[in-house]
Amino acid sequence: GAGVSQSPRYKVAKRGQDVALRCDPISGHVSLFWYQQALGQGPEFLTYFQNEAQLDKSGLPSDRFFAERPEGSVSTLKIQRTQQEDSAVYLCASSLQGIRDTQYFGPGTRLTVL
């Protein structure tokens, strides 16, 4: 079976541009998580979905960050008016049901803001 996939794998944006990062979770996984991983750091939580409901967005660093999962499957993380500090790898993970189940991670999208 296919794992978690993310696209694009690499994205270069000019400062001020909007970007959209896509995550395809494992089929049937209820929970979906987004993390941000800065260079040399561990992943940091951004937001969490259970089906289509965004239950926790406490990790989103600013109102320029927006995530959605309208049909409870594919999720999109959107960053508006990108800034250089947004440069990072954005990881998506899914789990069968919640935090207790193993989170399976995608390969990430490396965003570079020039």
Added chain:
Amino acid sequence: AQSVTQLGSHVSVSEGALVLLRCNYSSSVPPYLFWYVQYPNQGLQLLLKYTSAATLVKGINGFEAEFKKSETSFHLTKPSAHMSDAAEYFCAVTLRTGANNLFFGTGTRLTVIP
């Protein structure tokens, strides 16, 4: 609040030698603990997890970790290092209830010397 501290951002071992990667956690209540491995340009892969019951947890690729409540530690070990073990290793913690995400350490890069 919960967090993990990984001692040593870089660890080098000779092929065939013992691997020991240190992780100490901070949590007000008994947590769930995880070790993930990240190979270059790949997503995180779960090595093992501690959720309850047995304090010695065996994972994939010959790794194991022991939960020691008295020391608030969850160190990762492997008796004999292989070249293929060279990667970045992350310890992570979450609460058993009321949490929606994992808290990761800053990672330890393992180098295996032939």
